[in-house]
Amino acid sequence: MVSVSLWTVIVACALAYATSLAVPLWYQLNDQRLLIVTSGSMAPYFDAGDAVVMQNVTNPSQLKPGLVVSFWPLNSEQLVTHRIVALKNIVTTRVIPGTEQMTPVLRPDGSEQTSPHIITKGDANEENDPDATPYTRVRGIVLSVHPKWGWIMQWASSPAGRAVMLVPPLVALATLELLAVADGRRRVKPKPRSTAEERHVDAVLRG
Numbered sequence: 001m002v003s004v005s006l007w008t009v010i011v012a013c014a015l016a017y018a019t020s021l022a023v024p025l026w027y028q029l030n031d032q033r034l035l036i037v038t039s040g041s042m043a044p045y046f047d048a049g050d051a052v053v054m055q056n057v058t059n060p061s062q063l064k065p066g067l068v069v070s071f072w073p074l075n076s077e078q079l080v081t082h083r084i085v086a087l088k089n090i091v092t093t094r095v096i097p098g099t100e101q102m103t104p105v106l107r108p109d110g111s112e113q114t115s116p117h118i119i120t121k122g123d124a125n126e127e128n129d130p131d132a133t134p135y136t137r138v139r140g141i142v143l144s145v146h147p148k149w150g151w152i153m154q155w156a157s158s159p160a161g162r163a164v165m166l167v168p169p170l171v172a173l174a175t176l177e178l179l180a181v182a183d184g185r186r187r188v189k190p191k192p193r194s195t196a197e198e199r200h201v202d203a204v205l206r207g
Helices: 002-029 149-157 159-188 195-206
Strands: 032-036 051-056 068-071 080-091 093-095 102-104 114-121 138-146
Touching (some): 002 032, 002 149, 002 159, 032 138, 032 149, 051 149, 068 114, 149 159
Antiparallel strands (some): 032 051, 051 138, 080 114, 093 102
């Protein structure tokens, strides 16, 4: 009965650990990625503690108003996931050498060079995000939402989560090994002689 309980612990923890590795890997193999939501700026579509499935953008024509995208805002390397509310071509500028003034970049024909940008906004926010984002800084498009998966993924990847999934089965395996050794010793232990057998041996020795 003890061994059954120990094997139950081993199997359950092994499955939990394998799942924590296999689920993100499955999405990566399908050119997708699971992102953990850390704020409520997109509530009620998704909230902190949820996880979203993101697919990489391969063509700028995929970007359209209404889509939820993950992107790096200008001058930031922190990924943000908000909804596109508009597309806009913005004039490309450069700094005039020796000054702090900006001037438009011109094409060979003399017209101003523009680059496509997205205007974004969190569903829970009243105003648009302060800066437009170039298409080149868009990471991917959100395909679906998994409520509460984010908390589970964070816990599973934390030291505490890893310990909970790995330590109990190791202890259970060690316990099973000790029980097997103890059982083996009991099986090979010599059977004690009865009183009659001892008397017979004594008589033979004396004779």
